[in-house]
Amino acid sequence: MSQNFAIQLENVSKTFGRRRKRVEAVRHLSLEVAAGQVFGFLGPNGAGKSTTIRMMMDLIRPSTGTVLLYGRPVQNNPPLLQKVGALVEGAAFYDFLTGRKNLEVLARTRGCYDPQRGQTLLAQVGMADRADRKVSGYSTGMKQRLGLAAALLHDPDLVILDEPTNGLDPAGIQDVRLFVRDLVEKQGKTVFLSSHMLSEVEQVCDQVGIISNGRLVQTGNVADLLSSQAMIRLEVLPLARALGLLLPKWPTVANGRWLEVQAAREHVPEIVQQLVAAEVQIFQVAVQQQSLEALFLAATGGADA
């Protein structure tokens, strides 16, 4: 039992529908998230982020595999989920109640009603002066802010946020960023954050996992991931021969007079050697560190994912 993992997914799959309507939303996903950090869960629309998060909250049951939180299976385990707070796929509330009353009802359901804490959280998410209006009059961003407060009502150890910055203005996005870092650094919580915004993940996350088509395609430390994959640009002649040489080993494309090779920095000497041995002329070699964006597009198969 590894108590230092906040989240462990063991070969988790989820299939919706039957026969021709069958959708494999999540496929054989295995993932471990250590406690005390911000984990970014990155993927394009429809990749399976929300489905995975719903399985973590025991809202939907995996078709195969197990979700463990703090080393224990989450299924049919409400006391375990008392340690978790979540904002799942767009905040939704009782329209007919005020923001404050919504928080009260949620807190009472969990048995942790404390008006003072509610007020503090409302202030933290910038909703204190609008808390006594009915939610039916809230904008998307206001609901999202209230959703953040709701996720923290019972002071959970693990906070799961599904695209928390959806619908927020730039100031709101900045607030969430600071808020999330604060949760981890000052309050010792663990945050699992899904997003399709790379800049967001790059700025707040310690670790990142990239999901595409229901599969986990990359995981690792954000800094390491960024340095491990580089884009090597080579001005060579003849282009076609060079391309034929490199393509079997590295993803390579020709771009004008340049070849663009996706490879780790350590591979540069090998690449150059191969080209020289094949009597390809090399005029320039440039190594560019990749942005997370490029990494993401490469990992998820680009725009057609």
Add this chain to the structure above:
Amino acid sequence: MRNALSAEWRKLLGHTRAFSFLVLIFPVGALIITLMIDILPGLLIPDLREFNAARTRTWTDDLLMVWTLLTGFPGGTFLQMPFIAFIAVAFAGEFQWGTWKNILPGQSRTVLVLAKFIVSITLILLALLATSLIVAGGSWLSSILFDSSYGPPVAEVDFASYLPDYFSQILVTFASLTISAAIAALIALYSRSVMAAVLLTVGVSIVEFASILLLLVVSGILNRPNLVNVFVVTPSYNLENIRSWILDGVGSNVGGIPGLTAVQPLSTSILIVTGWLVGLLLATAVLFNRQDINS
């Protein structure tokens, strides 16, 4: 459980539109009817004054009226519709609002289902109690205003027969309501739609009661008169039977339906009704525990 109950109580009372139109409509309706049809016209129109003065009403009947109206077919089924709709809102509403995802984690689904059920049934019961008091209170006011009699004097009431009468009627109405409510809850969770839950529950109630006709036809065709006795497993029959035992001291054969010979003892009927209620609630909890919450 206590937490879930207090949360549910605040939530359902906070849904002022559903609560007013589907629950308060009974006491408020009774108040309006009493004022507009009984008291005000009596005050304004002299002829009606005499008519009112000549009426003899009894609080013993008035207190029972709303409860008797709510059972029976088909009137009871239609009068129960607002309550069924309220239950449907309580259960299917959470899908429509997308709010299950907020309350499910950290709380047992079975507890949440029971809490919703208990709170909504309690609110309905309180509204009905208020309604019966308003009806009696209105008659009393009218008897003072118009100088009519409003009997019987408390000293003359045979409480030994009135109280069982009163409570058995309330009990039967209550049992009938909880069974409709349990059907509504089950369908609401299954269909995830308020509208579907209301329509289907009313449909099921009608079919359930009308099953006696179907049984009569089928038993006639097959020439198996005994088949009619299947009717004694339905909630309708057993509720009617319980009332008949308590009020008349004999079991009910539903107005002498041909072939209906398997009249049940009181204890069996109570057992069957309880069985339906527990079974329906259990089915609701089992269904909900297996459901994927996608909204």
